[in-house]
Each structure stands twice: as structure tokens, then as C-alpha cells.
Amino acid sequence: MxxxxxxxxxxxxxxxxxxxxxxxxxxxxxxxxxxxxxxxxxxxxxxxxxxxxxxxxxxxxxxxxxxxxxxxxxxxxxxxxxxxxxxxxxxxxxxxxxxxxxxxxxxxxxxxxxxxxxxxxxxxxRSDVIHLLAGRDRRVQTEVADLLHAESPDWEVQVQDGIVTITGPADPHERHLAEVLTGTVRGVIGVQINRLSSRVMDGQPSTGT
CATH class of the missing domain: 3.10.580.10 (CBS-domain)
Incomplete structure (x- = not known):
């Protein structure tokens, strides 16, 4: 910015x-x-x-x-x-x-x-900067989620200090597309992609193993 x-x-x-x-x-x-x-x-x-x-x-x-x-x-x-x-x-x-x-x-x-x-x-x-930082992560999370959910409802989005962590499908094409779309959102500093557990995608809760 x-x-x-x-x-x-x-x-x-x-x-x-x-x-x-x-x-x-x-x-x-x-x-x-x-x-x-x-x-x-x-x-x-x-x-x-x-x-x-x-x-x-x-x-x-x-x-x-x-x-x-x-x-x-x-x-x-x-x-x-x-x-x-x-x-x-x-x-x-x-x-x-x-x-x-x-x-x-x-x-x-x-x-x-x-x-x-x-x-x-x-x-x-300084107050302009504080206001921006306070609301940036919430705005980024909403905008990224809207973009990704238009492609697949399986994506999960978390944002901290401008770093976006997205968790979703394992398909390489979908992951690449998700990374590109996330990078287009203003305020995104970096993108991390995690693979969504197949058990979670099947509707079963993940045990963390």
C-alpha cells in the first residue's frame, strides 16, 4: 500500500x-x-x-x-x-x-x-495507521474468503498481521488458483497454503494426526 x-x-x-x-x-x-x-x-x-x-x-x-x-x-x-x-x-x-x-x-x-x-x-x-492495522486483517479475511468460496466452499481462511493462511483442497491447480486470487487482495503481505485433511473434507472432524 x-x-x-x-x-x-x-x-x-x-x-x-x-x-x-x-x-x-x-x-x-x-x-x-x-x-x-x-x-x-x-x-x-x-x-x-x-x-x-x-x-x-x-x-x-x-x-x-x-x-x-x-x-x-x-x-x-x-x-x-x-x-x-x-x-x-x-x-x-x-x-x-x-x-x-x-x-x-x-x-x-x-x-x-x-x-x-x-x-x-x-x-x-499515527491514528490513521492504527485504524488501518486494526481493521485490515478482518477486511482481508472477508475479501479472501469471498473470492475463494466462489471457487470452492472448502477453503478456510485465517489472517494475522497481513499474512493469510488458507487451508483447502489438495488439487495443485486449485491451490495455485487460490494463491493467485489471495494475492490480488489489497493488504495481503504473504500467503501460506495448508492442505485440508481428507477426513474434514468428507465431513468428519480432524483429530490432528
Whole structure:
């Protein structure tokens, strides 16, 4: 699977001059935890997370240190440029999803902007990946079973972490066809084929011997 297959697009972005209060509202409205920061050409110049914004809001709220309160004159509105991360880790839409997952593990970032031709075209988050992995095995099992049962009702299908184990007829042609069909399902990482016991195929329970 490629990153473009999972990324959120169009992506909600802000600019360096966006007010922090406006950025917080955008996050709340879109139910997201990070916003890519772009310039006038939609080029990526930074990223701001909910933690960045909340920490800043705390500084200008009731918990402002007394030394800060003593500064004369009105407090200017805080902007995204004041709190954003400038060195951003990003990925391309045509990269493999596994590369994005590895990058999240290595850098501990929760969101990765997706950039193509120097423009932000999407974003992928850790929650996107978790949601995908949680539902992938169930979806793969259903799709593989539907395909194989259209050929023979004797096939049994199990899926774990994208590895599909199919158990069924011993006929080499049927086994090859089952392997090919299984491999066409999106999300399948590997295929293992087991031979179904002849006693099970005759309607008798297998004893495991």
C-alpha cells in the first residue's frame, strides 16, 4: 500500500501568521492533532501540533508567570510562527506505507505531512495507521474468503498481521488458483497454503494426526 492510499487529502493547513486561537479552532473543527504550516505557494515550512498550541495557550492564560505579567503594554496576539516546529519530517505520496510507519517509529512523530513537487498534498497520522492495522486483517479475511468460496466452499481462511493462511483442497491447480486470487487482495503481505485433511473434507472432524 502506498501513502497516497491512506493519507488525508485535502489537508487542513495554516500559515506562519495564523493566530494560535484560529489554529486551535481549526484543529477542533477538523478533529485533528497537527497542522502543516505552509507559505503562499503551499510549500511546507513547518508543522504545529496540539501540544504546541495548548502549551502556548497555558502561557498566556491564568498560569502566566508573574514576571511575564509585569511586562508593560498589551500582549500581542500569538501566532503559529512563534510555536511551530521548523525542521519537519515529511514523506511523498508514492512511497510505501511501511516507510511512513518506520519513520514514525524512528522519529516518534505522530503526523507526517505528505509533499509532492514542493507542495503539501496530504497528511498521514499515527491514528490513521492504527485504524488501518486494526481493521485490515478482518477486511482481508472477508475479501479472501469471498473470492475463494466462489471457487470452492472448502477453503478456510485465517489472517494475522497481513499474512493469510488458507487451508483447502489438495488439487495443485486449485491451490495455485487460490494463491493467485489471495494475492490480488489489497493488504495481503504473504500467503501460506495448508492442505485440508481428507477426513474434514468428507465431513468428519480432524483429530490432528
Amino acid at each position: 502506498l501513502i497516497r492510499d491512506l493519507m488525508t487529502t485535502p489537508v487542513t493547513t495554516v500559515t506562519p501568521v495564523t493566530l494560535i486561537s484560529a489554529a486551535l479552532q481549526l484543529m477542533d473543527d477538523a478533529k485533528i492533532t497537527a497542522l502543516p504550516v505552509v507559505d503562499r505557494r503551499d510549500a511546507l515550512v513547518g508543522i504545529v501540533s496540539e501540544a504546541d498550541l495548548v502549551e502556548d495557550e497555558n502561557l498566556i492564560g491564568d498560569r502566566v508567570p508573574a514576571t511575564v505579567l509585569k511586562i508593560p503594554g498589551p500582549t500581542p496576539p500569538r501566532r503559529v510562527a512563534d510555536v511551530m516546529t521548523h525542521l519537519v519530517v515529511s514523506v511523498g505520496p508514492h512511497e510505501d506505507l511501511e516507510a511512513a510507519i518506520d519513520l514514525m517509529r524512528q522519529t516518534m512523530v505522530k503526523s507526517l505531512p505528505v509533499v509532492e513537487h514542493n507542495r503539501v498534498v496530504g497528511i498521514i497520522s
